[in-house]
Amino acid sequence: MSEPIAGAPNGEPLSSDRPPAPSPEEAIRPDGRWLAQVEAASGVKAGACYGCKKCSNGCPLSFAMDLHPYQVVRYLQLGQMDKLEGSSTVWICASCQTCLTRCPNQVDLPRLMDWLKEELVRRGQAAPEEKVRLFHQLFLKGVAKRGRVFEGELMAGYMLKTGGAFGPEAIKNARLGLTMLKKGRMKLLPERNKDRRWLKALFREPKGGSHA
Numbered sequence: 208m209s210e211p212i213a214g215a216p217n218g219e220p221l222s223s224d225r226p227p228a229p230s231p232e233e234a235i236r237p238d239g240r241w242l243a244q245v246e247a248a249s250g251v252k253a254g255a256c257y258g259c260k261k262c263s264n265g266c267p268l269s270f271a272m273d274l275h276p277y278q279v280v281r282y283l284q285l286g287q288m289d290k291l292e293g294s295s296t297v298w299i300c301a302s303c304q305t306c307l308t309r310c311p312n313q314v315d316l317p318r319l320m321d322w323l324k325e326e327l328v329r330r331g332q333a334a335p336e337e338k339v340r341l342f343h344q345l346f347l348k349g350v351a352k353r354g355r356v357f358e359g360e361l362m363a364g365y366m367l368k369t370g371g372a373f374g375p376e377a378i379k380n381a382r383l384g385l386t387m388l389k390k391g392r393m394k395l396l397p398e399r400n401k402d403r404r405w406l407k408a409l410f411r412e413p414k415g416g417s418h419a
């Protein structure tokens with residue numbers, strides 16, 4: 208009987224029906240230059256990820272994603288940006304920060320996802336979650352205008368563009384808005400950040416980049 212292969216699950220020998228190894232032409236060659244560019248542009252040390260999956264196990268939205276968050280980082284490490292084009296994960300991420308608090312290496316996935324949104328738009332990629340992209344754009348537009356989001360304007364713009372400004376959905380949202388106003392969770396009038404220079408600097412166009 209052959210000796211079990213070290214590291215195999217339950218100490219059992221690895222199955223002999225594994226897929227054949229890729230040919231040298233098919234093999235993925237990690238491109239370190241690409242990773243360095245991603246890290247410089249996003250400000251996130253993606254190379255520090257060692258694939259422990261703690262981020263993905265804690266992500267409250269991974270059930271709706273087509274790629275796990277750790278897979279996004281892995282594809283970036285391997286220079287396979289094409290695998291992220293058309294993926295829903297980047298657009299579904301709600302920047303809730305759960306993954307960042309769980310990551311033993313402080314890989315800032317929410318920031319990476321935000322950068323990816325911008326990068327995919329810059330590359331002319333259509334978002335599989337168009338409504339999420341629209342919300343993202345309106346959110347950023349509001350922040351660029353006032354330095355903070357005015358929820359009333361954000362929701363009105365979103366509903367007008369998605370056809371939800373009339374009918375039962377509009378009534379439901381109006382009720383929700385009223386409840387939020389009563390509970391002080393939403394302001395009646397917008398507030399504006401007075402430091403215009405800070406705001407302008409924040410939204411200054413990066414070299415070769417754009418805001419979604």
Ligand code: SF4
Pocket residue numbers: 255256257258259260261262263277280309310311312313314316
């Ligand atoms: S928790 Fe951090 S190190 Fe672990 S897979 Fe996720 S990003 Fe990588």
Ligand code: SF4
Pocket residue numbers: 262265266267268269276299300301302303304305306307316317320
């Ligand atoms: S920030 Fe995004 S990827 Fe991270 S846990 Fe939240 S939804 Fe998931």
